[in-house]
Amino acid sequence: DIKGFVFDLDGVITDTSVFHSQAWHQVADKVGAPWSKELEDGLKGISRMDSLEMILKAGNVSDKYTDDEKVDLATEKNTNYLKLVDQMTPDNILPGIKEFLDDLKSNGYLISLASASKNAPKVLSKLQLADYFPEIVDPKSLSKGKPDPEIYLKGAELINLNPEQCIGVEDAAAGVESINAANETSIGIGDPQVLSAADVKFNDTSEMTLANIKNQMD
Numbered sequence: 124d125i126k127g128f129v130f131d132l133d134g135v136i137t138d139t140s141v142f143h144s145q146a147w148h149q150v151a152d153k154v155g156a157p158w159s160k161e162l163e164d165g166l167k168g169i170s171r172m173d174s175l176e177m178i179l180k181a182g183n184v185s186d187k188y189t190d191d192e193k194v195d196l197a198t199e200k201n202t203n204y205l206k207l208v209d210q211m212t213p214d215n216i217l218p219g220i221k222e223f224l225d226d227l228k229s230n231g232y233l234i235s236l237a238s239a240s241k242n243a244p245k246v247l248s249k250l251q252l253a254d255y256f257p258e259i260v261d262p263k264s265l266s267k268g269k270p271d272p273e274i275y276l277k278g279a280e281l282i283n284l285n286p287e288q289c290i291g292v293e294d295a296a297a298g299v300e301s302i303n304a305a306n307e308t309s310i311g312i313g314d315p316q317v318l319s320a321a322d323v324k325f326n327d328t329s330e331m332t333l334a335n336i337k338n339q340m341d
């Protein structure tokens with residue numbers, strides 16, 4: 124029986140995936156790497172330094188930058204990203220998410236957060252959703268990022284559940300892969316072609332209700 128939900132943040136709870144993309148696009152332009160939908164989708168769920176490396180590789184310029192210069196590029200991206208986060212309000216919560224979280228709470232489901240973002244606590248506080256997520260996986264504690272199962276295994280552990288008792292919710296292919304490898308049930312929200320590996324699929328957050336999930340799991 125399902126007893127808990129482990130959530131990704133960016134692109135699931137809120138529309139910050141657009142902000143991440145915008146800030147990375149600037150970096151890609153700066154280093155002369157081509158920007159594409161494939162690159163944009165591939166960056167979702169990936170840690171800050173791994174994302175930078177993917178962009179540099181896409182432009183064949185990884186060798187042109189020293190480690191210090193790479194840290195500077197990633198820091199500049201984060202500064203630009205945080206300028207966008209600073210303007211966030213609860214209006215940036217994606218459609219239906221608040222209602223879904225309330226429904227989970229009133230039905231006794233446990234909730235944790237499995238985001239690769241070091242900015243997750245800040246984003247949750249801007250959304251005034253921090254109270255819903257007392258348990259957050261610390262991305263600094265991870266030895267491997269998504270698609271490795273580690274982050275979703277820790278998300279289950281934080282709420283004292285076995286992976287089989289958890290549903291993971293994602294907007295990224297790397298994240299769905301991580302959930303599946305952790306032996307949790309996966310929900311993919313967004314482009315069904317990108318998220319074909321998900322057990323349960325929704326085009327949009329507004330479609331994610333307990334009833335609709337049960338329907339697809341039967």
Ligand code: G6P
Binds near residue numbers: 169
């Ligand atoms: C999430 C986002 C990625 C982002 C990563 C690291 O997984 O989907 O786009 O790169 O977190 O975020 P951070 O805020 O720590 O740079």
Ligand code: MG
Binds near residue numbers: 133
């Ligand atoms: Mg995401």
